[in-house]
Each structure stands twice: as structure tokens, then as C-alpha cells.
Amino acid sequence: xxxxxxxxxxxxxxxxxxxxxxxxxxxxxxxxxxxxxxxxxxxxxxxxxxxxxxxxxxxxxxxxxxxxxxxxxxxxxxxxxxxxxxxxxxxxxxxxxxxxxxxxxxxxxxxxx
Amino acid sequence: xxxxxxxxxxxxxxxxxxxxxxxxxxxxxxxxxxxxxxxxxxxxxxxxxxxxxxxxxxxxxxxxxxxxxxxxxxxxxxxxxxxxxxxxxxxxxxxxxxxxxxxxxxxxxxx
Numbered sequence: 001x002x003x004x005x006x007x008x009x010x011x012x013x014x015x016x017x018x019x020x021x022x023x024x025x026x027x028x029x030x031x032x033x034x035x036x037x038x039x040x041x042x043x044x045x046x047x048x049x050x051x052x053x054x055x056x057x058x059x060x061x062x063x064x065x066x067x068x069x070x071x072x073x074x075x076x077x078x079x080x081x082x083x084x085x086x087x088x089x090x091x092x093x094x095x096x097x098x099x100x101x102x103x104x105x106x107x108x109x110x111x112x113x
Numbered sequence: 114x115x116x117x118x119x120x121x122x123x124x125x126x127x128x129x130x131x132x133x134x135x136x137x138x139x140x141x142x143x144x145x146x147x148x149x150x151x152x153x154x155x156x157x158x159x160x161x162x163x164x165x166x167x168x169x170x171x172x173x174x175x176x177x178x179x180x181x182x183x184x185x186x187x188x189x190x191x192x193x194x195x196x197x198x199x200x201x202x203x204x205x206x207x208x209x210x211x212x213x214x215x216x217x218x219x220x221x222x223x224x
Contacts, residue, residue, distance in 0.1 A: 035213070037161075045153075045161065045204055045215040061212035095160050100151050100208065101172065103160035 002026040004096055004104035011110045018083040022096030022104050029077035030054040036070065036081050037095045039106075048094075051079065086111045115139050115207050117216035125224040131193040134219045136205035141185040149209040152181055152190045154201045155218075161204060165190060197223065 007021040022034065036048040049060035051070040058070045067090070069082040079096055091111045096104040116139040126132040142149045148168035153161035163172045165181035168188060178199075180191045192199055200223060205216040 044218045045155075045206070047206075047211075047213045047215065050211075050213075059211045063212075097160075100166055100206070101163050103162075106160050 002098065002102045004098060004102055006094075006096060006104040006107040009108040009110070011112065012086060013113055014087055014111055015085050018086050018090075018109060020081045020083070020094055020096075020107055020109070022079040022081075024077045024079070024098070027098070029072075030074060032098045034070075034072070034079040035097045035099065036068065036079075037097060038092045039095070040092045048081070053077075053079065083109070088112070114212055115142065115210060115214050117205050117207060117214055119203075119205060119216035119219045121219060122217065123220040123222060125222045126192075126195045127224045128197065129194040131191060132195050132199070132221055134190040134192075134203050134221070136183075136188045136190070136216050138186045138188070138207055142207040142209035143185045144209065148184050148188070149207055150181075150183070150188045151206045151208065152179075153204045153206065154199075155204065156201045164203075192221070195221070195223070 003025045005023045012018055030053045033050045033052050035050040038046045038048055047061055048064045048068050051058045053072040071080045088111050093106045093108050095106045118137045150168045152165040154164050155161040164175050164179050169181040182189050202218045202220045204218045
């Protein structure tokens with residue numbers, strides 16, 4: 001069965017490096033774009049961007065163009081999202097999602113000094 | 114960016130009755146007869162769950178109580194009849210063009 005397993009919660013200081021992972025199984029990793037979505041506490045969903053695992057092509061929401069970098073490791077069927085210079089505004093739950101249908105469980109990022 | 118408006122933000126419906134949740138797009142999300150609008154259900158502490166894809170297609174495993182309709186800029190998610198387990202927030206999302214925006218959500222409560 002299709003599974004997307006995300007990395008654990010993180011508590012980081014402002015400006016520290018953040019990398020989220022999304023390990024997949026149960027399907028051909030390179031056949032489906034991987035999406036990332038942000039949800040701040042008590043708020044709605046915000047689309048960050050997507051990556052084509054077959055060739056690394058990305059499409060980013062312009063709001064995140066200086067914040068998020070999407071990559072993949074085909075050898076381990078894992079997608080990654082790097083967040084640069086995090087601030088309290090980046091504190092949120094982040095989801096990876098295979099197109100629209102399968103979602104990871106979500107991973108919480110807390111940015112606090 | 115395509116703006117999706119979901120109003121009302123919350124909706125109270127009696128058990129066994131029909132819930133109608135609208136979503137309006139700022140521009141058409143239709144191309145060659147396909148409407149790139151999807152609906153999700155989200156419960157607290159859980160990821161969104163896909164209910165309807167491309168406007169009216171029921172995702173596998175989703176009860177037939179859920180249905181989607183609409184085209185171009187106006188779409189509706191209908192739940193009929195509403196059951197206790199349906200208490201959740203419902204989001205629409207367009208994948209017609211990026212950024213693939215979401216609506217602000219409609220929270221369904223039982224009256």
C-alpha cells in the first residue's frame with residue numbers, strides 16, 4: 001500500500017537549518033509529483049510547491065521562493081524540503097502529498113529562541 | 114493566483130440532513146471539459162483526506178453520501194445525509210494552474 005512517512009517534529013532556533021523528509025513506499029516514486037503543504041496552527045492549508053521526482057523539476061509558490069527548496073533522493077524514494085532561515089512565521093505542520101490522493105501524517109516545526 | 118472563496122466559514126446541519134458547501138474560484142479552473150477542482154476533509158490532528166477529485170469524481174473508499182458538482186468557477190460539495198463522523202473542516206483546492214491554491218475551509222458542525 002502507498003505510504004508517505006514524514007520525519008519527526010523539530011524545535012529549532014530562528015535562523016537554524018531545517019530539512020523535512022518524506023519517505024515513500026508502495027508505488028513507483030518517480031511516476032508522481034510530490035507536493036508540500038503548510039498549515040499554521042488553527043489555520044487553513046497553503047500550497048508550497050511540488051517536485052517531479054523523475055528529473056527534479058520543481059514548481060514553487062512564489063511566496064516560498066526564498067524560503068523552500070525541494071529535492072528528492074530517488075535511491076531511497078524520499079522527498080525533502082529545506083527551509084531557509086526559519087522564523088516564527090514558519091512554525092507550522094508541513095505535509096507531503098502525492099498529487100492529491102496520498103498524504104503524509106504531517107510534521108511539526110516549531111521555531112523559537 | 115487563483116483565489117478560492119469558501120463561504121460560510123462554518124455551517125451547522127442537523128443529522129440526516131443535507132450539507133451543501135460551496136467554493137467559488139476567481140477564474141475558471143476548467144480546461145477541455147475537465148474541472149481541476151478537488152475536495153478534502155480534514156479532522157483535527159489529521160492530514161487532509163481526498164473526497165472528490167476533478168469536481169465530481171468520488172475517491173475510492175469514500176461513501177456515496179459525498180458528491181461534488183459544478184464547473185468553471187462555481188463548485189459544491191454535498192453531504193447527504195450528514196452523519197456524526199462528518200464533523201470536520203472541508204477544503205477545496207484547484208490544480209488548474211500553480212500555485213495550487215486552497216480555499217479557506219468550511220467547518221461543518223452538527224446542529
